[in-house]
Amino acid sequence: xxxxxxxxxxxxxxxxxxxxxxxxxxxxxxxxxxxxxxxxxxxxxxxxxxxxxxxxxxxxxxxxxxxxxxxxxxxxxxxxxxxxxxxxxxxxxxxxxxxxxxxxxxxxxxxxxxxxxxxxxxxxxxxxxxxxxxxxxxxxxxxxxxxxxxxxxxxxxxxxxxxxxxxxxxxxxxxxxxxxxxxxxxxxxxxxxxxxxxxxxxxxxxxxxxxxxxxxxxxxxxxxxxxxxxxxxxxxxxxxxx
Numbered sequence: 001x002x003x004x005x006x007x008x009x010x011x012x013x014x015x016x017x018x019x020x021x022x023x024x025x026x027x028x029x030x031x032x033x034x035x036x037x038x039x040x041x042x043x044x045x046x047x048x049x050x051x052x053x054x055x056x057x058x059x060x061x062x063x064x065x066x067x068x069x070x071x072x073x074x075x076x077x078x079x080x081x082x083x084x085x086x087x088x089x090x091x092x093x094x095x096x097x098x099x100x101x102x103x104x105x106x107x108x109x110x111x112x113x114x115x116x117x118x119x120x121x122x123x124x125x126x127x128x129x130x131x132x133x134x135x136x137x138x139x140x141x142x143x144x145x146x147x148x149x150x151x152x153x154x155x156x157x158x159x160x161x162x163x164x165x166x167x168x169x170x171x172x173x174x175x176x177x178x179x180x181x182x183x184x185x186x187x188x189x190x191x192x193x194x195x196x197x198x199x200x201x202x203x204x205x206x207x208x209x210x211x212x213x214x215x216x217x218x219x220x221x222x223x224x225x226x227x228x229x230x231x232x233x234x235x236x237x238x239x240x241x242x
Contacts, residue, residue, distance in 0.1 A: 140173045143194070143217035150222050154207055158225045162236030167221070170196040175217040193220035201227055
């Protein structure tokens, strides 16, 4: 059989990976067709054909692959697989980052929506209205009632009846009454006022909150009741000159 030599232009041309793959596919297809023809049944008796020889991989130029060719192909396959793996990793990381950002945005939106409104400042409590001062009549009844309220706040015992009874005996209800004939008058300290109190006694038993004047009706009554409480237990227990 005459020898076959590739033209010089073909031998010197660089064979690419695509050329190698195409040539391998063509060679494999040729082998498959040959096997199919061999295995096809026929009407005539045939003798068993010898098994076909193993097909060796060839390069794109038809020559058997060398160890260097196989090594180069393996390196390129590894580089391609590594590139694909790296691309998949980068894509996965990017997707994870995008998903995390979307989750953070949704969380921030929920916080904004769920944030409670600031409570409105409470109005300052209104000051309790001032109670108007109690007014008393400017007469014996009013003087006794005002004195009783003061005595109650100072815890001085006494009743309306006890005060009224002693006032009527001592001065007949005259706040300016003055005794100028008894021993006190002789000593220069006459009894004065509704309950006929001398000045030293008034000074000692004067009740704070009342005028410091002996003939003032309320000041005279409260001082006399305070004195009677210390000496007799209560003005109610006084039934004569005291």
